[in-house]
Amino acid sequence: MIKSMAKNAAGHYARRALLPEGFRDQLAPRAEQEGRLVSALMETFLAYGYDRVAPPLVEYEDSILFGPGAVRAATMFRLMDPDTQRPMALRGDITGQMSRLAATRLKSAPRPLRLAYAGNVLRTKGSQVRPTRQFIQAGVELIGSASLEAEVEVIALAVASLKKVGIAGLSLDLTLAPLVGLLVDRLDLDAEDRLSLIKALDAKDVGGLSVVPEHSRDMFTRLIGCTGPADTVLPQLRELALSGAAGQLVARLGRLIDALDRRLDDVRLTVDPCETHGFEYKSGIGFALFSASAQGELARGGRYLIDGGDDGFEESTGFSVYLDSLMASVRPADRAEKIFLPFGTGTDIGAALREDGHRTVAGLTEVSEPGQEARRLGCSHIWRDGTVRAL
Amino acid sequence: MIKSMAKNAAGHYARRALLPEGFRDQLAPRAEQEGRLVSALMETFLAYGYDRVAPPLVEYEDSILFGPGAVRAATMFRLMDPDTQRPMALRGDITGQMSRLAATRLKSAPRPLRLAYAGNVLRTKGSQVRPTRQFIQAGVELIGSASLEAEVEVIALAVASLKKVGIAGLSLDLTLAPLVGLLVDRLDLDAEDRLSLIKALDAKDVGGLSVVPEHSRDMFTRLIGCTGPADTVLPQLRELALSGAAGQLVARLGRLIDALDRRLDDVRLTVDPCETHGFEYKSGIGFALFSASAQGELARGGRYLIDGGDDGFEESTGFSVYLDSLMASVRPADRAEKIFLPFGTGTDIGAALREDGHRTVAGLTEVSEPGQEARRLGCSHIWRDGTVRAL
Known part of the structure; x- marks a missing residue:
């Protein structure tokens, strides 16, 4: 059957x-x-x-x-x-x-x-x-x-x-997911303008700031510029002197960067406060890690x-x-190293090699050229004359 | 939002x-x-x-x-x-x-x-x-x-x-999935009788052998009895003197048991040649491992x-x-042992403990009773006065 x-x-x-x-x-x-x-x-x-x-x-x-x-x-x-x-x-x-x-x-x-x-x-x-x-x-x-x-x-x-x-050369990008929403909500925009502004900020498109009332345009323009190494961006963000929840978020970011500077001396810190894409559900500081x-x-x-x-x-x-x-x-x-055990090799030999952390491949049948068979099976070594030999 | x-x-x-x-x-x-x-x-x-x-x-x-x-x-x-x-x-x-x-x-x-x-x-x-x-x-x-x-x-x-x-007391049950099919196919039964016989054999129900022609009934009765320790069942199976593919399967089983006896001296071997359930797709010897x-x-x-x-x-x-x-x-x-590091413990201390293979739980805020806090968090140990102490 x-x-x-x-x-x-x-x-x-x-x-x-x-x-x-x-x-x-x-x-x-x-x-x-x-x-x-x-x-x-x-x-x-x-x-x-x-x-x-x-x-x-x-x-x-x-x-x-x-x-x-x-x-x-x-x-x-x-x-x-x-x-x-x-x-x-x-x-x-x-x-x-x-x-x-x-x-x-x-x-x-x-x-x-x-x-x-x-x-x-x-x-x-x-x-x-x-x-x-x-x-x-x-x-x-x-x-x-x-x-x-x-x-x-x-x-x-x-x-x-x-x-x-084994990942080296790490950099940490910090985001402030709710910041954009907090600032945009203060502007009393209609839904369409609101969305286009959020997109403009995410894309760092200064041209897209035309929907922002004049009294706030300078602040948003400067905010878009606040992207890059933490030690240059943080002072710029603080200069914006944001009030309320937005200001608290920036203050928290400052304290976080201080603490990380002390603790992670070999990680490059960057800040991107307008980045919201992919952080939709975040309620505070977000981060992403990159490597060179x-x-x-x-x-x-x-x-x-x-x-x-x-x-x-x-x-x-x-x-x-x-x-x-x-x-x-x-x-x-790399492919793992393996020791070929020609057919008939004592099972205690394989057991001892494996106990030592080696990988063994047992020959299942008698062959005339065990070395050739070992190579054919992708082994790096062979058990021969009572010892492990490289192929 | x-x-x-x-x-x-x-x-x-x-x-x-x-x-x-x-x-x-x-x-x-x-x-x-x-x-x-x-x-x-x-x-x-x-x-x-x-x-x-x-x-x-x-x-x-x-x-x-x-x-x-x-x-x-x-x-x-x-x-x-x-x-x-x-x-x-x-x-x-x-x-x-x-x-x-x-x-x-x-x-x-x-x-x-x-x-x-x-x-x-x-x-x-x-x-x-x-x-x-x-x-x-x-x-x-x-x-x-x-x-x-x-x-x-x-x-x-x-x-x-x-x-x-860590599984001890292993026993190995060997099955011969195709054997029942090979033997039943020799009987020239109709589909219904064929299925009822396979079920009877799987259930080891001697009463269900009534569909078997008289000349073969004794063989099937003895086959049903062939269940148990390998050293008693194998001679019984050989005595059946099965011919053709069925006989070859039994001969192979014998050679396998010999080889396993030499190699696995602490595993109990049993044989259940009529067991087919769950081995439907197997084309040869099947096996299952159990532990006491x-x-x-x-x-x-x-x-x-x-x-x-x-x-x-x-x-x-x-x-x-x-x-x-x-x-x-x-x-x-058991739950893993963990060392509580009261708030303010130097990060180098935690790093050194983890390097030594310990698990640490950092206190995130200042508390008045670090020992109590450590217990509350399910820790087994605490870092205190420059050393690890059991709680």
Whole structure:
């Protein structure tokens, strides 16, 4: 029966082998390298006192699309639970699941709550910067502390975890996601003008400031110029003498930069207060990490509010690393060294070599030229005359 | 805007926090322990010369439901690719993906091909033995060797990987999946009688042998009795003096048991030649591993044929460990020890402790009773007077 099933389908794989766009098979040594990167990141998170949690890949739609998840609604795969006929979704982000945990099962766990995670996320559409539709997201959330020290810890941890996996020449870009909204709301613009102004600020397009009343135009023009190294931008931002919540945000940014300067002496700090794209759900300071050796951003994070229901809101600060970006930024791993054990080599010899941390490849049949066979199988070494010899 | 979105949804999580049946949040220390088990299994696979590969969670339906995947068709989640409108499925098993890789991208890689994998699989329905609908499958495939040594290696690796994660008292149950089919096909029964006989043999129900012609009834009765320790069952099976392919299968079983006896002196060997359930796709000897400390089976595997298209079939031998079963069989991990660093502790102290392999929890704000705060946060130790003290 097996044979006939197989025969009917002969050549099936050859014809159907294509994967959907944006999904891929990771092969050796890449798949192993990615696994090791995830483990190394997680070890750093755990060393800073974060507890690993692992929420499922699938949730009910109304649970996963809530809160931070709402931003991802359009790009999540939907599926039906055949048991309950309730719509479910595949997660496109893990941050929202941390919020759910904090507000439910871990509601009465002591604060601040430190959670770490690593797992696959899936999206219906790849983007230009991220063409893959499945990738691993690893990160942390520090939940329940409004202190500045929370941002400092999370940023320091993001930096430490990237350094641990060999990323050098890091720069940290700080954003003030709510600032633009706070300043624009003071202008009493109609919805259309409001949106065009936010876009102009995001694009740093001075020409787009025409909708701003004259009394404020100078301030916005100067704000657009406030982009670059923290030590030049921070004085410029302070000179704007913003009042109220906007002023408090700038003051907090100043204190954060002071603290980071003391703690992260080898990380370049930049500020981009008008950057809002991708930080829509952030309620305070946001950040992204770049490296001279990488094309795009390696990690991003910031502060947002978790809806705890009747218990009100909780401040949360966290960051995520995306493994596809990280993999593109590290030196590709070499193929592992392997020792070929010709057929008939004692099993105790293989066991002892593996115990010493070597990888062995056992010959399954007698061959006339074991050295040739070892090379054919991609081994770097062979067991011969009672010792390991390089090929 | 953020505040008002959040307010509208106040209490949302509290109402909607339920996960679909069979999906769950793994919390600390369980999620960490599972991650470590997967890493430890993978390290053993790599030590035996297997290369890690990582196929995607999603494939086109006609690709993933082919071959070994066909067995899982009824229990796989389906979803639509919005790009191409082609139906896709979430993998319910990784073995079939290894077949696909062997027959396509790794078609010209040298044989035998040794592949290792670990990742999530999802199923629409939980079973009685496995109520979860998402769990991690980790395993290997040794592709392109018909040698007996291939079975020996894969079984030895399964045993080694389980021992490495602390499973003791292992027993190995060997099955002969095609044997029943080979013997029943000789009887010239109609379809109904054929099926009822296979069921009777699987259930070891002697009463169900009434459909067997008299000349063969004694043989089948004795076959049903052939269940138990390898050293008693093997002579009984040999006494049946089966001819043709059935006889060859028994002879191979004998040689395998000899080889395993020499290599695995602390594993109890049993034989169950009539067991076919769950081994439907196996083309040769199958096996399952049990432990005195575990309820169900911990690993299963065996030999099957991969359809290589125009290039014909390839013999493959492999096994899988399911992490839900494994987690149920290992001692639950204790919560990790953590050292509380009161607010203001120098960052170099935390760095040095982490460098030494400790986990630290930084106090984010000044508190009057650091010892109390450390306990509240679940720490086992505190940094006080220039040293680490137990709480």
